Amino acid sequence: MTTDTAASFAAPRPQAGLLGWLEGKASWIALGLIGLLLPLLDDSYIGVIAQRAYIYWVLSAGLNLVVGYAGQIAIGWVSMLTLGAYTTAALAAGRVGPEWPAYLALAAGGVMGAIFGVIVGLPALRLRTFYFAMTTLGFATIVTQVALAWKDVTGGGVGTPGPVFPWPFDPGWGFYYFCFLLAALATWITANIGSSRYGRALVAIRDAEVAAEASGIAKPRLLMLIFLLAGALGGVAGGLFAALQSYITPDAFTFEMSVLFFIAILIGGRGSILGPALGTIILTALPEFAAPLVQWSTFLYAALLLVIVLLIPGGIADLLDFKNRRPLEQHREIVPRxxxxxxxxxxxxxxxxxxxxxxxxxxxxxxxxxxxxxxxxxxxxxxxxxxxxxxxxxxxxxxxxxxxxxxxxxxxxxxxxxxxxxxxxxxxxxxxxxxxxxxxxxxxxxxxxxxxxxxxxxxxxxxxxxxxxxxxxxxxxxxxxxxxxxxxxxxxxxxxxxxxxxxxxxxxxxxxxxxxxxxxxxxxxxxxxxxxxxxxxxxxxxxxxxxxxxxxxxxxxxxxxxxxxxxxxxxxxxxxxxxxxxxxxxxxxxxxxxxxxxxx
Incomplete structure (x- = not known):
């Protein structure tokens, strides 16, 4: 083997030099700078919208591995938000024993989400497509009904106060940075998984399951790990949501919210991290700046999904994939060695x-x-x-x-x-x-x-x-x-x-x-x-x-x-x-x- 050939084997993934690096990193750098500098606007209303977008993305980042990478239709993932919110709020308020510190209560919300993420994910080993979707929706309904009935812990229809995080992440811009940091952490974690052998295995299960099995990929164990992570992130997002709302009731966790999470991933693009992140931000901010359209939100989400499916099947991720729009060399020959x-x-x-x-x-x-x-x-x-x-x-x-x-x-x-x-x-x-x-x-x-x-x-x-x-x-x-x-x-x-x-x-x-x-x-x-x-x-x-x-x-x-x-x-x-x-x-x-x- 020549030195050139050996060097080509050791080379990193093919990129187009600085341009290739910028294509992969520029969008993330821009989002990070916007997030860090947004408090300079000193606009509390925009800050609240941004906090909500970050919280939703913490949940969607995990759900993206389930839906976008593994191809499981999990529409009712709002249940993890509900579980995390009530667990964090109830523990912080002392409704279950002595009062817990808010940060520890938030961690408990993540643990609760992880446990039930696995429980909800178990049917995915046998049920496919819309059958599994109905299972997740059914579980979301059960969680809401339990929240209504378990008044001693959840406050029932009256609700319960959300946790208040002390310094340095106290309400206001401190809490904003807390949400921003957790959203960045969720992005980093899921991006690491997505670009690892586990992420490739998930996509193989989604698109070519028999080939995945032939390559030695064990679907049950991998899916359980993904549901565990996605549930944990959903539970943490729920605790943050409870703090943002100040007071939570069962009617805060709507079917429309579940639809938002699911559609944000689909319009973002399957097998992408950046696309669903942008999709979540857009769908969170859009109703806030077009308030008269809020009552039409479900219809608008469905219409947006239809437009994406018909015009850009690969979603936002395809629009940002400039590298694969470059023409390939014609009249290629396959010359094995x-x-x-x-x-x-x-x-x-x-x-x-x-x-x-x-x-x-x-x-x-x-x-x-x-x-x-x-x-x-x-x-x-x-x-x-x-x-x-x-x-x-x-x-x-x-x-x-x-x-x-x-x-x-x-x-x-x-x-x-x-x-x-x-x-x-x-x-x-x-x-x-x-x-x-x-x-x-x-x-x-x-x-x-x-x-x-x-x-x-x-x-x-x-x-x-x-x-x-x-x-x-x-x-x-x-x-x-x-x-x-x-x-x-x-x-x-x-x-x-x-x-x-x-x-x-x-x-x-x-x-x-x-x-x-x-x-x-x-x-x-x-x-x-x-x-x-x-x-x-x-x-x-x-x-x-x-x-x-x-x-x-x-x-x-x-x-x-x-x-x-x-x-x-x-x-x-x-x-x-x-x-x-x-x-x-x-x-x-x-x-x-x-x-x-x-x-x-």
Missing amino acids: PELLPRVLDRSAPSTISLKNISLHFGGVRAIDGLDLEIRSGEVHGLIGPNGSGKTTTLNVISGYYRPSSGTMTLGGAELPFEQPYRRAEYRIARTFQTPRLVGAASVLDNVMIGGTVHGQASFSEAMLSLPRHRRDEKHLEQAAMQALATVGLETLAGVRADRLQHSELRFMEIARALMLRPAFLMLDEPAAGLSAEEIRRLGALIVAISRAGTGVLLVEHHADLIFDICDRVTVLNLGKELAAGTPAEIRSHREVVSAYLGA
């Missing part, structure tokens, strides 16, 4: 994946019927057959997505469990898919880094606080991703959004993502589909090089020439059964294979 594979793959001891008498039935349909198959290290094993013959189903069984009706599967003689597909990454079994599974709004580099999620060592807390081990993880993952992209010939496109790539480039990008796992076995599902003849030739050379580096490759493909050119062994399926198995030469001359699949 298989000689770089030793830096990408780990050569491990030879092993074999063995399937014995595997059967899988879907009702009365036998998708796989008594299949025996061996995938050996250092070989390319082709799996061919007519459409519906069970090829992709076989890959799904090996990948852990399907549990067969009968049969066993072993890796190196040890039984391989069928459930929990994300655990396949522990065995270094990687795969690609018939249709490229990509995170379109993320860069090519981020898409490939998703494949190395399991190699990170830093905990969620370390990523949240950007501690040294997290920063080392990110550096190593980035270097490995650049190596994988250079190997498949896409390193020059590392900083480009994945949805701007050509179909053939997406095929090679998926292979780069699979290589991030340093796989002992690689399952390729029709990787040559949609490629030109020259691209297929280069793909074949890359696959052979991967196998010769010690990786066992199972290749499902309809391009018979590719199969016969590069495979060491071939298995032919028909109606879920093995029709023939042997060397490419043996399969070419097999009468039943020619009749059923290859043609005359």
Whole structure:
């Protein structure tokens, strides 16, 4: 490897020098300066509006990870604001035992939000889309009804006074700076998560869940961590809200407020921190400067959302993404460099994946019927057959997505469990898919880094606080991703959004993502589909090089020439059964294979 190539691997994410840095930081610097200098206006009314915007953003920053990154439709997150507000107010007022210091009561509000954030998030592991949305709305209604009924603690319909924070964050501009600092802290924390392997994993779950599982991402644990953080931020926001209101009643926590939080994130743009922050500020300030429109707020929010969806589907974040409006080079060629594979793959001891008498039935349909198959290290094993013959189903069984009706599967003689597909990454079994599974709004580099999620060592807390081990993880993952992209010939496109790539480039990008796992076995599902003849030739050379580096490759493909050119062994399926198995030469001359699949 040349020095230049090695240096390119170690380089930071592609940026356009000072301009690229300004594109990423200028908006935050401007918002920070405005926030710090706003008290110079000495306008208490504007100060109150700004405090409200900061408080709402503390909640929305956490909700943004749930909605914008993880893709969960959590409309009733105002419940966390309610819980935090009443917890803080009741403890500070001495309604539950002795009076608590206001700051300690605020921390308790955050803890209460974290606990119930997890409780509310549990249904997300089973419920999807609008079913989960109804669950969050139902919980918000329950919280409001409890606040009305529990008069000894909440004051019922009469309400209860909010906490008063002592110096240095006493009411007025002191409290303003307290809200500003907590909003900045919430922004920093969520931005750290968003740009970490945890944030990339969330977006992968949102846009390409099966690819996330194939990369070893465990959805339940990650979602619970995110709901915990989002609930805590919502609880803290509630305590601040109670202090700002001075006196809180259940009718302060309206459905319109829930809609505001949710729509602010959608118009801001999914997978962005800055966009939803600006969306929250705009939707908070707009009714204050257009008071006659307050009674139409729900209608205006819905109309604004419709305009954004129709005209700017990516929201404010897309408007600010100047980098991805630059035209790409035309007539691009993919030139893989298989000689770089030793830096990408780990050569491990030879092993074999063995399937014995595997059967899988879907009702009365036998998708796989008594299949025996061996995938050996250092070989390319082709799996061919007519459409519906069970090829992709076989890959799904090996990948852990399907549990067969009968049969066993072993890796190196040890039984391989069928459930929990994300655990396949522990065995270094990687795969690609018939249709490229990509995170379109993320860069090519981020898409490939998703494949190395399991190699990170830093905990969620370390990523949240950007501690040294997290920063080392990110550096190593980035270097490995650049190596994988250079190997498949896409390193020059590392900083480009994945949805701007050509179909053939997406095929090679998926292979780069699979290589991030340093796989002992690689399952390729029709990787040559949609490629030109020259691209297929280069793909074949890359696959052979991967196998010769010690990786066992199972290749499902309809391009018979590719199969016969590069495979060491071939298995032919028909109606879920093995029709023939042997060397490419043996399969070419097999009468039943020619009749059923290859043609005359």
